[in-house]
Amino acid sequence: MNARMEVPSFTLRRQIADIGKELSQTMETVLETGQFVLGPAVRQFEEQIAQYTHSRYAVGVGNGSDALYLALRALNIGPGDEVLTTPFTFFATVGSILRTGAKPVFTDIQVDTFNMDPEQIRTRITPRTRAVLPVHLFGLMADIETIRRNAKLFIIEDAAQAIGADLRGTMAGSAGDLAAFSFFPTKNLGALGDGGMVTAQAEELAESLRALRAHGSRKKYYHEVLGINSRLDALQAAVLSIKLAYLPVWTAKRQRLAKRYDDGLSALGLDDVRTPVVPPGFTHVFHQYTIRSGRRDQLQSYLKNRGVGSTVYYPLSVHLQPVLQDLGYRKGAFPVSERAQEEVLSLPMFPELSDQEVDYVIGAIGEFYGRRAG
Numbered sequence: 001m002n003a004r005m006e007v008p009s010f011t012l013r014r015q016i017a018d019i020g021k022e023l024s025q026t027m028e029t030v031l032e033t034g035q036f037v038l039g040p041a042v043r044q045f046e047e048q049i050a051q052y053t054h055s056r057y058a059v060g061v062g063n064g065s066d067a068l069y070l071a072l073r074a075l076n077i078g079p080g081d082e083v084l085t086t087p088f089t090f091f092a093t094v095g096s097i098l099r100t101g102a103k104p105v106f107t108d109i110q111v112d113t114f115n116m117d118p119e120q121i122r123t124r125i126t127p128r129t130r131a132v133l134p135v136h137l138f139g140l141m142a143d144i145e146t147i148r149r150n151a152k153l154f155i156i157e158d159a160a161q162a163i164g165a166d167l168r169g170t171m172a173g174s175a176g177d178l179a180a181f182s183f184f185p186t187k188n189l190g191a192l193g194d195g196g197m198v199t200a201q202a203e204e205l206a207e208s209l210r211a212l213r214a215h216g217s218r219k220k221y222y223h224e225v226l227g228i229n230s231r232l233d234a235l236q237a238a239v240l241s242i243k244l245a246y247l248p249v250w251t252a253k254r255q256r257l258a259k260r261y262d263d264g265l266s267a268l269g270l271d272d273v274r275t276p277v278v279p280p281g282f283t284h285v286f287h288q289y290t291i292r293s294g295r296r297d298q299l300q301s302y303l304k305n306r307g308v309g310s311t312v313y314y315p316l317s318v319h320l321q322p323v324l325q326d327l328g329y330r331k332g333a334f335p336v337s338e339r340a341q342e343e344v345l346s347l348p349m350f351p352e353l354s355d356q357e358v359d360y361v362i363g364a365i366g367e368f369y370g371r372r373a374g
C-alpha cells in the first residue's frame with residue numbers, strides 16, 4: 001500500500017499561490033477607475049470572450065444561471081413554449097427554463113458521453129417546441145451537428161462547463177444561436193465570485209440581451225420589456241481577463257492529467273471501471289474527469305479513507321427532483337440518466353494537480369479492486 005497522501009477533489013489554493021499577485025494588481029487598477037459594474041473592463045473581457053469562442057458578440061451577466069435565463073428570454077421563450085433539454089445536468093439548466101414559464105421536455109442521454117442523445121430529439125418535438133438546450137457536460141460538447149440536423153429550432157448551448165471545448169473546430173459558444181457560460185470560481189475559467197456571459201451570433205439578439213440584463217432598458221430609465229438586473233462586475237472581468245491568458249495552458253494540463261488517468265486506469269484492466277469517452281472530432285476540456293463504477297459508493301468511501309476526494313455529479317437526475325413533481329415524470333422515464341446517477345464518480349481534476357497525485361488516486365482505485373498499479 002502506498003504512503004498516504006491527501007488529494008483534494010478540487011482546490012483553488014495552488015492557483016492563487018501562482019497568480020494571486022497578478023490578480024491583486026489588476027484589481028488595484030480597477031479600484032483606480034472607480035467603475036465597478038460594466039464599464040471598460042467588462043467591455044474588454046466581452047471582446048476577449050467573443051474572440052476566444054469565435055462568437056460575434058458576448059454580453060457579460062451576473063452568473064451562468066442568469067446567462068441561460070436571459071438567452072431564453074432573448075428568444076422570447078415563455079409560457080406555452082417547450083424547450084428540449086437533458087435531465088443529466090446541474091439544476092440551473094432546467095431552472096432557467098422554468099423561470100421563463102416555459103416547459104422543459106427531456107430526452108435521455110448517451111451512455112458514453114453523458115450528453116443529450118441527438119437521435120431522440122425528433123420524437124420529442126411538438127408544435128410548441130421552440131428551442132433545444134443541450135449541455136456540454138463535464139467539458140465535452142454535445143453533438144450539436146446531429147442536433148441541428150434533427151431539429152430546425154433555436155439552439156442555446158449550456159457551455160458553463162465547456163469553455164475551450166470544440167467539435168471539429170467549432171468552439172463551444174459559437175455552435176448554437178446563443179450560449180451561456182458560467183465563471184463560478186470552480187469552473188475552468190473561474191472568477192473570484194459569481195460571473196457569467198452569453199455569446200451570440202446575431203446582433204439583434206446581443207442587443208436584446210444588453211437590454212434584458214438592465215431591466216429591459218435600451219435607453220436609461222425607459223423600460224420596453226421586463227428584464228432583470230444581472231451584470232458582470234468590473235473587478236471580476238479584470239480578474240477573468242488575466243486568467244483567460246492562462247486558460248489554454250490550464251486546459252492542456254487538464255488534458256494531460258486525463259490521459260494519465262486513462263492510461264493508468266486501463267492498465268489496471270478493471271471491468272467495473274469505465275473511463276471518459278471522447279468521440280472522434282471532439283476536444284474534451286475535462287472540467288471533470290468522470291468515471292463509471294458499478295460499486296461507486298463503496299469506491300468513493302474507500303478513496304475517502306485513503307485521503308482522496310471525489311464528487312458525484314449528479315446524484316439525482318433533474319426529472320426526478322421534487323421541484324419538478326408537477327411535470328409528472330416518473331422513475332424509469334430516462335433509464336440512461338438514472339443509471340448514470342448511480343455510477344458516476346468525478347476524480348480529482350484541476351490544472352495544478354501533480355502526476356504523483358494522479359498516480360496515487362489510480363493506485364488507490366487499484367487497491368479497492370484488489371489490483372496493483374504498474
Ligand SMILES: Cc1ncc(COP(=O)(O)O)c(C=O)c1O
Binds near residue numbers: 135161
Ligand atoms: C451545466 C451548468 N449550467 C449552469 C450552471 C450555472 O452557473 P452559475 O453557477 O454561474 O449560475 C452551472 C454551474 O454552476 C453548470 O454546471
